[in-house]
Amino acid sequence: MLTWKFSAQDLAHTRFAQSPLCELVTSVEVFKNPGRHAVHLPWVRQARTALAGVSWELLSQLVPLPAVHVPDFLTPVPAGSSPTLDEQLAELTALEPAAVRRDLSRIDGELPPLVAELARDPAAGTARLAGELRAYWQAAIAPHRARIDRLVEGEILRRARQLAAGGPAGLFADLHPKVSWEGDLLRIGHRHVDADRRLDGARGLVLVPTVFAWPGVFSQLDPPWQPGLVYPPRGVATLWETSATGTSEGLARVLGRARARLLAELDAPATTTELAARTGLSAPTVSHHLHALCAAGLTARHRTGRSVLYLRTAAAELLCGDG
Known part of the structure; x- marks a missing residue:
């Protein structure tokens, strides 16, 4: 530990x-x-x-x-x-x-x-x-590289939102099963490391989302680098998938099957083009539904470079059973 x-x-x-x-x-x-x-x-x-x-x-x-x-x-x-x-x-x-x-x-x-x-x-x-x-x-x-970067960028956006809403406890709450936050202590369940360390007050910790780290979590402890924590971003399990994501029947009856499916796909942030490829819907149709979901407060959009990533809001997380 x-x-x-x-x-x-x-x-x-x-x-x-x-x-x-x-x-x-x-x-x-x-x-x-x-x-x-x-x-x-x-x-x-x-x-x-x-x-x-x-x-x-x-x-x-x-x-x-x-x-x-x-x-x-x-x-x-x-x-x-x-x-x-x-x-x-x-x-x-x-x-x-x-x-x-x-x-x-x-x-x-x-x-x-x-x-x-x-x-x-x-x-x-x-x-x-x-x-x-x-x-x-x-x-x-x-x-x-493009799909890896979008997953990592989406993870950073999501964690920034959790930090703003819940402070460090919100940031680290579901970062990884081996990571926990209590008081002013961050605990990482490493098998081959047993140490208590103090950050020196001037460097902090660098969080490095890395898709190929799954299912593990790794720490960088030694100078001259700033202490770091390498962990897999949310949504890694869907990174290489092309098959359909499960859609809640109850949510589909309320929102319509296409919009419920898009919310299910946004377990990890994604672009309009990616969502169109996954769902088989045309890009204009996906864009139309995403705008409606944004207007309802169920999705948010963030520009990263040349891409626009859509992600679920807290209200949508509750609807999808992840609240």
Whole structure:
């Protein structure tokens, strides 16, 4: 069990961030152990084909099974809110050799051959690793980047609303089954960590929603990075689905089947285009129903970049049985 003690200043510095590198690295464990990550099986099947012929042996050795410890330089807590993969890879290749060796020294047992080479020559090793990460990303993650980003962005919007409505207790209430908030303490049920920590009042905690983290939750504890918590966003189970979502018959009789179906689909925030693809309705029809649901106070819309995400309001959550 890991326990973080928060002060008011720590809460003021707590924030969200997206991390392409964290998505990539957690996907490696999913790829190597798909049985433990069943919701991602559709992605695994596609990635097996996409990664054929791609060289990522060093990356594979750095993310073993079981992945009890992955070097911190592979999953750094982002300094900003949404760094690009190129920015994170630039930080990786700019690391001091001593920092690379320090992280690798925490690996138990004998280092695998390519990891041992990385320890002997960190400059050459991180350059090779950056190339492997970029190639893996282009083959296995980039084709799905839009849907992953929308799920993560929707999660951040939803959590921000919960924080505004219920404070830290509302923010952490259903973040993950292993995470709980009581008083000024955040408890995280890690199997391999048993520690009580104080945040230092100047950095807070960074929450990093990461789809391939499912079903786990991971913590970043060590300097120089800000403390971080990596967790799966709500709606991961529907990320790769194309089949129909169940619709409440009672709600369908009140709202109409199409509008009830759209509310059911908005278990995780989505765009008009995504909802049209899932439901088989035309985009103009979906837009018409969403405007009606917005007018009734059952959905809200938020612009993120070029996309507009729709999400259920608190009233709609109650109607759908999630209140």
